[in-house]
Amino acid sequence: MLPLVALSVLGLVVLALAADHLVLGSGRLAERLGLQPVVVGVVVIGFGTSAPELVVTATASLRGRTDLALAGLVGSNIVNVTLILGVCGLAAALAVRSSVLRREAPLSVAAVTLFAIAALSGLGFGAGAVLVVALAGALVLLLRFARQAPGDPVAAETADYLETSVRPRLAAEVPRTLLGLAGTLLGAQLLVANASELAIQAGLSPDLVGFTLVALGTSLPELVTSLQAQRRGDSDLVVGNLLGSNLINSLAGGAVIAFAGTAPPALAPAVIAAMAGVSGLTWALLARGKRLSRRESALLLGVYVALLPLVT
Template sequence: MDYLFVALGLVGLFLGGDALVRGSVGLARRMAISPLLIGLTVVGFGTSTPELLVSVEAALGGVPDVALGNVVGSNIANVLLIIGATALIWPIAVSGATLRRDTGVMVAAALALIPIFALGEVGRAAGLALVTALAGYLVWAYLAPGDDVPDEADLPPPMPAPRAALWLVGGLVALMLGARFLVDGAVAIAEDFGLSEAFIGLTIVAVGTSLPELATSVVAALRRQSAIAIGNVIGSNIFNVLGILGVTAIISPIPVAPRFLVFDLPIMIAASLLLTGLLLLRPAIGRVLGALMLIAYIAYILSAQG
């Protein structure tokens, strides 16, 4: 039954995230909101909603290691698993001044967690600071869009308001149910096998909540749209740290187990620096590098339980 809960949770998160983004973008288009603002807010928050609901559910449910592992593990999976798989399908080549800004914000957000984790808790003050930083980043990105402004032709047509509302409500319901099933099932499995809650959060839960990003990046790779695949991962990593962790900590302060500071966070930072270096210093991330990133992710999973 626990495995059924996990499976139902993963399906709910995947379908709910897709429905939420469809409805949000359709409604935003109907309201004549600019493509840039849609990309920065509606789609960005929409694809991060699974992480938010799972982390809040876990924190309120008394399993903070799952909440924290979800954020850190998702960021590691986004780089090593999603970018690795995407590059394996089609080499990734992206450049531009905006890329330098966004990768810089991603790395800065990861580094900001060092002093926060060192305190032993992500408290409400730290959560508020993270959310404030996210608001500042969104304003900065909106006022200085750079060279990555999405084209009207890349967005879906406006959607009738009733249909968009149905997508929105259905997506939120699926996400909430999926989050509950995933957390309950994952924690039960961890207890049955003697696995730590942190390990479950860093692996099963983290990959599960990253399914929308994985699907988006793989489809983008198949369509030869490297910028979408990269932007999806970088944006998700920024939202996970500043938005998801920040909001969760404001709702319920999160104790930080020592392993996150000495093991998982350094790997997350290293993955962020690796992606930044590859994007800024190489013309493309090819299939060989993609395979190596996947191997690195498998190695991390195998060592995470220890």
């Protein structure tokens, strides 16, 4: 069992390191190719930090482990807006000045809620089609929002996050992006294969393994990106990244499971409902005063701990 634990941890490490370079490489490439910084911050970085969730979800689904895929996806959505946002908020109060709470946040909450409804109803081909259409619509709206707010703080914070001492060169950023993607695929394979076997040998529930080990592992890029942004005082990018990641996880990841062709075993309905509830709670806390205090951050951390017994 010890080799399985070691390989699972190795998968997590490879996943985190590779995804970080994937985010930086793809973000700098997008800027180099002339995309607006707001678009890079909301869409490109959102997809980059969600890459581990999407790759792990696809890998697990193709292996017939849709139970692990669903638990990991639901767990990641909860981790993003409780554990990661709570940790960042404890480090320093998060103040949100951009339009993210008025535009991106409602889209994120709606996406998570739609995914929850689809998961509770049974993720089949029809649900997958609905999620894909919703994803396309959400991306169109995000791009429109980005063009309508060129002076949004997220633009400056994205440029700050991607800043390098020299102008990004295609010759450097293309290999970084490709190697980051390859490492993400390798890390996902290591994590899924060994976490699945570990669950079987240890007699653990796939739901518990997915909700904890897989969810925490695939959320590491969001944690790294958020902490780096928070250290620079880029609170808007922290919130936008986490909400954008949940939107992409829910719609793209949910569609992957739905199209896998096998109906996942039912994750506890209370956990799925909690995912939607926590998403709405986080939005409400942020919107109340356009900031997240340390007390509210501690509350979000407490919510994550309180949800763990639901999957044991």
